[in-house]
Amino acid sequence: MDYAHYKAIVNTRLKKTRMPIKSYLAIPREQQKTELENVLSTLPECEIIPSENKDVIVIVTDTPNEKDDSLLFKKINSLDQLDLITLVSAFDN
Secondary structure, X not given: OOHHHHHHHHHHHHHHOOOOEEEEEEEEOOOOHHHHHHHHHOOOOEEEEEXXXXXXXXXXXXXXXXXXXXXXXXXXXXXXXXXXXXXXXXXXX
């Protein structure tokens, strides 16, 4: 995982909007990483950064408000391919 890439994504999101922006580490269920990446990539509020050598995905989210953020988190957390998700960082202008 490339920190510079992650930082560039977050900075780009911050410049475009004044929304809650959060990043998570997502651990897929066994043998489900590619499928989880595919599902997450369909969510317009999410940008994903898959690890190259571990079964972990960084998810950067931005939503217009806390209510939508909560709904998005519930949607992600309910995915069958997801084993564990943890908040890494949050920013709200």
